[in-house]
Amino acid sequence: MYKIHCLNNISSEGLALLTDDYELTDNIEEADAILVRSANMHEMPIPANLKAVARAGAGVNNIPLEALAQAGIPVFNTPGANANAVKELVLAGMLIAARDIVGGIEWVKQNADDENVGKAAEKAKKAFAGGEITGKTLGVIGLGAIGKLVVGAAEALGMKVVGYDPFLDAERAAAISADMAFTSELPELLAASDYVTIHVPALDSTKGMIDAAAIAQMKDGAVFLNFSRDVLVDDAAMAAALESGKVARYVTDFANPAVVKMERALVLPHLGASTAEAEDNCAKMAVTEIMDYLENGTKTHCVN
């Protein structure tokens, strides 16, 4: 009998895949495997019986990969399982940036006691008007699990798409979309795009890649969307660009003390993967990976 310890709530659809050979345990000391979402494992001692760890999600910065590797314990993640959830929020991000939808909703709330709110709205609405995304150009930086889905969805909405990913060649890019303009030069994407969205991992090589120089290459009044990680964007440079109007809106999924004070930023509380479907998909994939490793020694999506 294998014993599984959950460090966070794991979707019941995932746990339902465990066969009669498995049982859940509250005692981490006797666990053969750990399922985790966001719990920080860096300060935890490694349980003596532990054989595998699976993160129901893509990022693994809450897990001590090196220490576990030294102890011979593989760590698995679930890349792509939440990609559709993030894609849908990117679409919402473009749409809430295209008109002042948030400002409009706030205006209605502020005028909730006005009996003539309908008439007042007709006068007030021009302050919240904007443009349409159909016909506009979207630049997609990073064409992995999420970026790919964003390309397809944006094209379906009538947008032109420019893609950039230094780890793809033209042939693989064409397989994502024959209509997408693929470039190996980031400045070319930045100069062509009305909306720019970034879908790359936070690595030493990508941190701060959207800095003052990159922003200067963007179209005046472009919208920048960040549903990847806040460290990819230089906050001071973005604040200055929003202030000057160089960037019209910064839509980000990562609240931090700098962005929450930027007037033209639309800041979400890390909602990208927060859908029931994504949580189920990640849990199912994590449980399957653990069972396949414990029973067959197979390592799928091992990250250490």
Ligand SMILES: NC(=O)c1ccc[n+]([C@@H]2O[C@H](COP(=O)([O-])OP(=O)(O)OC[C@H]3O[C@@H](n4cnc5c(N)ncnc54)[C@H](O)[C@@H]3O)[C@@H](O)[C@H]2O)c1
């Ligand atoms: N907001 C959320 O809740 C949420 C949820 C899931 C993932 N994410 C973030 O989204 C990121 C992307 O996720 P994914 O599933 O698409 O990952 P992925 O690994 O499938 O794709 C990442 C892509 O980035 C490309 N890339 C790497 N360095 C690059 C660079 N310098 N310039 C351009 N492209 C580069 C890679 O070649 C790859 O194609 C994750 O790393 C994570 O930080 C956020």
